[in-house]
Amino acid sequence: xxxxxxxxxxxxxxxxxxxxxxxxxxxxxxxxxxxxxxxxxxxxxxxxxxxxxxxxxxxxxxxxxxxxxxxxxxxxxxxxxxxxxxxxxxxxxxxxxxxxxxxxxxxxxxxxxxx
Amino acid sequence: xxxxxxxxxxxxxxxxxxxxxxxxxxxxxxxxxxxxxxxxxxxxxxxxxxxxxxxxxxxxxxxxxxxxxxxxxxxxxxxxxxxxxxxxxxxxxxxxxxxxxxxxxxxxxxx
Numbered sequence: 373x374x375x376x377x378x379x380x381x382x383x384x385x386x387x388x389x390x391x392x393x394x395x396x397x398x399x400x401x402x403x404x405x406x407x408x409x410x411x412x413x414x415x416x417x418x419x420x421x422x423x424x425x426x427x428x429x430x431x432x433x434x435x436x437x438x439x440x441x442x443x444x445x446x447x448x449x450x451x452x453x454x455x456x457x458x459x460x461x462x463x464x465x466x467x468x469x470x471x472x473x474x475x476x477x478x479x480x481x482x483x484x485x486x487x
Numbered sequence: 488x489x490x491x492x493x494x495x496x497x498x499x500x501x502x503x504x505x506x507x508x509x510x511x512x513x514x515x516x517x518x519x520x521x522x523x524x525x526x527x528x529x530x531x532x533x534x535x536x537x538x539x540x541x542x543x544x545x546x547x548x549x550x551x552x553x554x555x556x557x558x559x560x561x562x563x564x565x566x567x568x569x570x571x572x573x574x575x576x577x578x579x580x581x582x583x584x585x586x587x588x589x590x591x592x593x594x595x596x597x598x
Contacts, residue, residue, distance in 0.1 A: 406586060410528075415491075415577060415589035460528050466584065473584035474543055477530040 374399045374467025378478035386486050391435075391450040393481045395463030398444065404466040405446045406475070407437055411459045419461075422446065433457070458485045490514070493578045493590035500568055501598055507564045508593045510578030518542075519561040520587070521553060522577040530577070536561055565595075573597045 379394040397403060407419040420431025427439040437448045446463060463478040493510040500506055512519060520543075521533040535543035536555040550566045565572060578590040 408587075413592075415591045416530075416579075416587070417589070418586050421586055462530065464587075474532060474535065475587055480528045480530075482528070 374403060374465050374476050376463050376465045376476055376478040378461075378463050378481050380481050381479065382482045382484070384484040384486065385453045387455055388452050391448070391453045391457065391483065393448040393461050393463075393483065395437075395446045395448065395478060396444055397446060397463070397465045399465060399467065405437075405439060406464040406466075407431065407435070407446075407448050408462045408464060409459050410462065410480075416462065419448070453483075453485045455485050455487070458483055491578055491580055491588050491590040493576075493593050495593060496591065497594050497596075499596045499598065502568055502570060504568050505564065505566045506568060506595070507562055508576055508578075508595075509560070509562045510590060511560050512578075512580040512588070513559065514580060514582070514588060516580035516582045516588070517558055518581050518584070519555065519558070520579045520581075521561065521563050522579060524575040524577060524592070526574070534561075534563075568595075568597045570597050 375398045377396045405422045408416040409419050410416045419435050420429045422429045422439045430436045435450045461481045464475050467476050491512045518537045520535045522530050524530050532545050533547045534553045538558050539555045552564045555561045573596050575592045575594045577592050579587040581587045
Protein backbone atom coordinates (compact mmCIF):
# COMPACT_ATOMS: atom_id res chain seq x y z
CA UNK A 373 0.00 0.00 0.00
CA UNK A 374 1.07 3.54 -0.65
CA UNK A 375 1.31 6.26 1.98
CA UNK A 376 2.82 9.71 2.39
CA UNK A 377 4.08 11.51 5.48
CA UNK A 378 4.74 15.21 5.72
CA UNK A 379 7.18 15.56 8.57
CA UNK A 380 6.27 19.10 9.63
CA UNK A 381 2.76 20.43 10.16
CA UNK A 382 4.05 24.03 10.36
CA UNK A 383 7.15 25.70 8.95
CA UNK A 384 8.00 29.34 9.54
CA UNK A 385 10.69 31.21 7.60
CA UNK A 386 11.78 34.78 7.04
CA UNK A 387 11.33 36.39 3.66
CA UNK A 388 14.41 35.82 1.52
CA UNK A 389 15.56 32.67 3.37
CA UNK A 390 15.40 29.11 1.99
CA UNK A 391 12.33 26.92 2.30
CA UNK A 392 12.40 23.19 3.00
CA UNK A 393 9.19 21.18 3.29
CA UNK A 394 9.80 17.52 3.98
CA UNK A 395 7.91 14.56 2.56
CA UNK A 396 8.51 10.83 2.86
CA UNK A 397 6.55 8.24 0.96
CA UNK A 398 5.97 4.52 1.00
CA UNK A 399 5.25 2.64 -2.20
CA UNK A 400 5.62 -0.93 -3.37
CA UNK A 401 6.46 0.22 -6.87
CA UNK A 402 7.94 3.28 -8.56
CA UNK A 403 5.46 5.99 -7.71
CA UNK A 404 4.40 9.27 -9.20
CA UNK A 405 4.78 12.10 -6.70
CA UNK A 406 3.29 15.56 -6.65
CA UNK A 407 3.36 18.76 -4.62
CA UNK A 408 0.25 20.92 -4.49
CA UNK A 409 -0.20 24.36 -2.96
CA UNK A 410 -3.38 25.77 -1.46
CA UNK A 411 -3.67 29.47 -0.76
CA UNK A 412 -6.31 30.60 1.75
CA UNK A 413 -9.87 30.03 0.55
CA UNK A 414 -8.65 28.67 -2.76
CA UNK A 415 -8.48 25.33 -4.51
CA UNK A 416 -5.30 23.30 -4.88
CA UNK A 417 -2.80 24.09 -7.59
CA UNK A 418 -0.09 21.76 -8.88
CA UNK A 419 3.44 22.98 -8.10
CA UNK A 420 5.39 20.13 -9.66
CA UNK A 421 5.33 16.40 -10.34
CA UNK A 422 7.76 13.50 -10.59
CA UNK A 423 6.92 10.66 -12.96
CA UNK A 424 10.15 8.63 -13.23
CA UNK A 425 12.05 11.02 -15.47
CA UNK A 426 14.67 13.39 -14.00
CA UNK A 427 14.97 13.05 -10.22
CA UNK A 428 15.27 16.81 -9.75
CA UNK A 429 11.98 18.35 -10.69
CA UNK A 430 11.46 22.06 -11.23
CA UNK A 431 8.05 23.57 -10.67
CA UNK A 432 6.34 26.91 -10.73
CA UNK A 433 7.27 29.96 -8.65
CA UNK A 434 10.88 28.83 -8.16
CA UNK A 435 10.06 25.62 -6.28
CA UNK A 436 11.82 22.35 -6.92
CA UNK A 437 11.87 18.87 -5.42
CA UNK A 438 14.28 15.98 -5.54
CA UNK A 439 13.18 12.36 -5.70
CA UNK A 440 15.51 10.22 -3.58
CA UNK A 441 14.59 6.57 -3.83
CA UNK A 442 17.17 5.44 -1.26
CA UNK A 443 15.63 7.78 1.32
CA UNK A 444 12.04 7.45 0.05
CA UNK A 445 11.84 11.22 0.15
CA UNK A 446 10.51 13.98 -2.08
CA UNK A 447 11.32 17.20 -0.23
CA UNK A 448 10.21 20.56 -1.61
CA UNK A 449 12.66 23.45 -1.63
CA UNK A 450 12.93 27.05 -2.70
CA UNK A 451 16.10 29.14 -2.40
CA UNK A 452 14.41 32.34 -1.27
CA UNK A 453 10.96 32.63 0.28
CA UNK A 454 8.53 35.30 -0.78
CA UNK A 455 5.60 36.58 1.25
CA UNK A 456 3.23 35.20 -1.40
CA UNK A 457 4.52 31.67 -0.70
CA UNK A 458 2.59 31.58 2.58
CA UNK A 459 0.09 28.76 2.05
CA UNK A 460 -0.67 25.11 2.78
CA UNK A 461 1.44 22.58 0.89
CA UNK A 462 0.47 18.98 0.19
CA UNK A 463 2.71 16.11 -0.84
CA UNK A 464 0.85 13.48 -2.87
CA UNK A 465 1.74 9.95 -3.96
CA UNK A 466 -0.10 7.90 -6.55
CA UNK A 467 -1.34 4.53 -5.38
CA UNK A 468 -3.56 1.65 -6.40
CA UNK A 469 -6.75 0.76 -4.59
CA UNK A 470 -9.24 -1.81 -5.81
CA UNK A 471 -7.49 -1.99 -9.15
CA UNK A 472 -7.63 1.74 -9.71
CA UNK A 473 -5.04 4.41 -9.25
CA UNK A 474 -5.78 7.13 -6.73
CA UNK A 475 -3.79 10.01 -5.35
CA UNK A 476 -3.03 9.86 -1.63
CA UNK A 477 -2.54 13.19 0.15
CA UNK A 478 -0.26 13.97 3.04
CA UNK A 479 -1.65 15.89 6.00
CA UNK A 480 -0.24 19.18 4.73
CA UNK A 481 2.41 21.64 5.87
CA UNK A 482 1.48 25.21 6.60
CA UNK A 483 4.22 27.60 5.49
CA UNK A 484 4.36 30.99 7.18
CA UNK A 485 6.66 33.68 5.78
CA UNK A 486 7.64 36.61 8.00
CA UNK A 487 8.97 39.97 6.83
CA UNK B 488 -12.11 29.30 -19.57
CA UNK B 489 -11.06 25.66 -19.22
CA UNK B 490 -11.48 24.65 -15.64
CA UNK B 491 -13.18 22.64 -12.95
CA UNK B 492 -16.08 24.68 -11.66
CA UNK B 493 -18.29 23.88 -8.72
CA UNK B 494 -21.37 25.57 -7.29
CA UNK B 495 -22.31 26.90 -4.88
CA UNK B 496 -19.14 28.30 -3.36
CA UNK B 497 -20.79 28.78 0.03
CA UNK B 498 -23.68 26.88 1.54
CA UNK B 499 -25.18 27.49 4.98
CA UNK B 500 -28.01 25.23 6.07
CA UNK B 501 -29.74 23.66 9.05
CA UNK B 502 -29.23 20.15 10.38
CA UNK B 503 -31.53 17.65 8.77
CA UNK B 504 -31.78 19.46 5.44
CA UNK B 505 -30.81 18.00 2.06
CA UNK B 506 -28.40 19.87 -0.21
CA UNK B 507 -26.51 19.40 -3.47
CA UNK B 508 -23.20 20.61 -4.84
CA UNK B 509 -22.59 20.57 -8.58
CA UNK B 510 -19.33 20.12 -10.46
CA UNK B 511 -18.45 20.46 -14.10
CA UNK B 512 -15.15 20.13 -15.94
CA UNK B 513 -14.48 21.13 -19.52
CA UNK B 514 -10.97 19.68 -19.66
CA UNK B 515 -11.98 16.48 -21.42
CA UNK B 516 -10.91 14.41 -18.41
CA UNK B 517 -12.26 10.93 -17.88
CA UNK B 518 -12.14 10.74 -14.10
CA UNK B 519 -13.76 13.00 -11.53
CA UNK B 520 -13.52 13.07 -7.74
CA UNK B 521 -15.03 14.51 -4.60
CA UNK B 522 -12.70 15.31 -1.71
CA UNK B 523 -13.64 16.53 1.76
CA UNK B 524 -11.29 18.94 3.55
CA UNK B 525 -11.83 19.25 7.30
CA UNK B 526 -11.00 22.16 9.57
CA UNK B 527 -7.41 20.86 9.98
CA UNK B 528 -6.96 21.00 6.18
CA UNK B 529 -6.81 17.21 5.88
CA UNK B 530 -8.01 16.10 2.43
CA UNK B 531 -9.91 12.84 2.23
CA UNK B 532 -11.15 11.27 -0.97
CA UNK B 533 -14.84 10.44 -0.93
CA UNK B 534 -15.75 9.25 -4.41
CA UNK B 535 -14.31 8.82 -7.85
CA UNK B 536 -16.07 8.28 -11.16
CA UNK B 537 -14.39 7.12 -14.35
CA UNK B 538 -16.48 7.65 -17.50
CA UNK B 539 -19.66 7.84 -15.37
CA UNK B 540 -18.82 4.64 -13.48
CA UNK B 541 -18.26 4.72 -9.72
CA UNK B 542 -14.77 3.34 -9.04
CA UNK B 543 -13.86 4.62 -5.59
CA UNK B 544 -16.20 4.85 -2.61
CA UNK B 545 -14.27 5.48 0.56
CA UNK B 546 -16.74 4.28 3.21
CA UNK B 547 -18.71 7.48 3.06
CA UNK B 548 -22.13 7.39 4.83
CA UNK B 549 -24.93 6.56 2.43
CA UNK B 550 -26.44 9.99 3.15
CA UNK B 551 -23.92 11.10 0.52
CA UNK B 552 -24.93 10.16 -3.00
CA UNK B 553 -22.81 11.14 -6.00
CA UNK B 554 -24.33 11.28 -9.46
CA UNK B 555 -22.52 11.52 -12.77
CA UNK B 556 -24.92 12.24 -15.64
CA UNK B 557 -21.99 12.36 -18.07
CA UNK B 558 -18.23 12.31 -17.79
CA UNK B 559 -18.04 16.10 -17.57
CA UNK B 560 -20.30 16.36 -14.52
CA UNK B 561 -20.20 14.93 -11.02
CA UNK B 562 -22.75 16.14 -8.49
CA UNK B 563 -22.89 15.44 -4.78
CA UNK B 564 -26.18 15.18 -2.93
CA UNK B 565 -26.25 15.04 0.86
CA UNK B 566 -29.33 13.95 2.79
CA UNK B 567 -30.14 14.68 6.43
CA UNK B 568 -27.19 16.97 6.98
CA UNK B 569 -25.29 16.67 10.28
CA UNK B 570 -22.99 19.08 12.09
CA UNK B 571 -20.00 16.91 11.20
CA UNK B 572 -20.66 17.40 7.51
CA UNK B 573 -19.42 20.97 7.80
CA UNK B 574 -16.29 21.13 5.65
CA UNK B 575 -14.98 22.33 2.34
CA UNK B 576 -15.81 19.95 -0.50
CA UNK B 577 -13.52 19.91 -3.51
CA UNK B 578 -14.27 18.53 -6.91
CA UNK B 579 -11.31 17.43 -9.03
CA UNK B 580 -10.63 15.70 -12.31
CA UNK B 581 -7.77 14.09 -14.17
CA UNK B 582 -6.90 12.15 -17.27
CA UNK B 583 -5.26 8.73 -17.23
CA UNK B 584 -4.44 9.01 -13.50
CA UNK B 585 -2.32 12.10 -14.03
CA UNK B 586 -2.26 15.33 -12.08
CA UNK B 587 -5.48 16.45 -10.45
CA UNK B 588 -7.17 19.69 -11.40
CA UNK B 589 -9.25 21.12 -8.57
CA UNK B 590 -12.25 23.34 -8.33
CA UNK B 591 -12.26 26.28 -5.94
CA UNK B 592 -14.19 24.40 -3.28
CA UNK B 593 -17.64 24.59 -1.75
CA UNK B 594 -17.73 25.56 1.91
CA UNK B 595 -20.64 23.83 3.65
CA UNK B 596 -21.70 25.05 7.09
CA UNK B 597 -24.34 23.07 8.95
CA UNK B 598 -25.98 24.89 11.87
